[in-house]
Amino acid sequence: MTVLVTGGAGYIGSHMVHALLALGEDVVVVDNLVTGFDWAVPPAARFERGDIADRSLLDRIMGENEIDAVIHFAGSVVVPESVRDPLKYYDNNTAASRLLIEACVAHGVPRFIFSSTAAVYGEVSAETLTEDAAAQPINPYGRSKLMTEWMLRDVSAAHDLEHVALRYFNVAGADPDGRTGQSTAGATHLIKVACETALGQRSSMAIFGTDYETRDGTAIRDYIHVSDLIEAHVQALRYLRNGGKSLTANVGYGRGYTVKEVVAAVERQTGAMPVELRERRAGDSAVVVADASRARDVLEWTPRYDDLDLIVKHALAWQKALDQRKQG
Incomplete structure (x- = not known):
């Protein structure tokens, strides 16, 4: 049996590939390297450079391998860019995901794990969000992800394809063993930006809004270590293999930090x-x-890295290693 990881050369996807290989899984990675890096893919995984919108590529991979599950990370993730270029997001995220799901149905792939986002909730009033909260995304990025969730629900009802959609909150940090991390230039994640600024790789960083009704006036977010996020995917795969039915689940720690606390x-x-x-x-x-x-x-799912200072430590270590890689 083989697990197909789309976007496996990217930040979260590369962590997933390392985790699967450590479990003895056979892994195929598909990534177009627009934001990913071929060096981030472990040599033990088979790497196919290409786009999931290429149906002939998917047919070949699924025809040559007995795909047990697809773990789908490929897509575009920058909210402001989605507002400027919504068609890119509906193409890369929604249309391409539809084609991938269609290929899974055609080849009898039984399991699908989807990288979704808390952005599907939109502007929220409740401080703690359950999966039953209204999904009212306010930007094309969130809408493109929600549309894929809808497609998966409909397809799971009509075909033998069970799925888990994991709604990420604020993913941060890097592999504790220093093998991979957030490497994309111009990333917008707060902890990534703060680390780059602290290391002199940016001239400064901005805090947007200091008058919120929070403990220090800045916005509060739930930051989750990328390795804990990956463990949720591992558990989702185990759940589906054990006969679990389709579900949607939030992935976060259930408590948050302000922007100023992250900077500190x-x-x-x-x-x-x-x-x-x-x-x-x-x-x-x-x-x-x-x-x-x-x-x-x-x-x-049991998190292991619920510690802001540890998340920052791993993110800083990776940022320094990445800078050395670029210089070398």
Whole structure:
């Protein structure tokens, strides 16, 4: 049996490939390398450079391998870019996912794990979000992901394809063993930006909004270590292989940190950094925190890295290693 990982040369996907190989899985990676890196794919995985929108490529891979499950990370993930170029997101995320799902049905692939996002909830009023909260995304990125969730629900009802859609909150950190991490230039993740700024790779960083009704006036988010996120995928695969039915689950720690607290965590390890205070951005909620009870209870997911300072430590270590790679 083989697991097909789309986007397996990217940030989260490459962590997934390492985890699967450690479990003895046979892994095929498909990535177009637009934002991923071929060196991030472990040699033990078979790498196919290509796009999931290429049906002939998918047919060949699925025809040559007995695919037990697809774990789907490929797609575009930058919210502001989705507003500027919505058609790119509906193409890369929604249309390409539809073609991938169609190929799974055609080749009898029985299991599908989807990389979704908390952005499907949109502007939220509840401080802790359950999966039953209304999904009302406010940008094309969130809508493109929600559309894929809808497709999976409909296809699972009509065909023998069970799925788990994992709604990520704020993914951060890097592989504790230093094998891979967030490597994409111009990334917008707060902890990534803060680490780059602290290491002098950016001239400064901005804090958007200091007048929220939070403990220090800045927005609160639920930051999850990428290795814990990957463990949720491992558990989702186990769940489906054991006969589990399709479900959607949040993946976060259930508590959050303010932007200023994140900056302080980085500064504890690097010293002070230049920070600019700016106005709120439209659509940003004051507090977005996951209720991940379903992942813990149904998928039996147990996080191991729920520590902001540890997340920052791993992110900084990877950022330094990445800088050395670029210089070398």
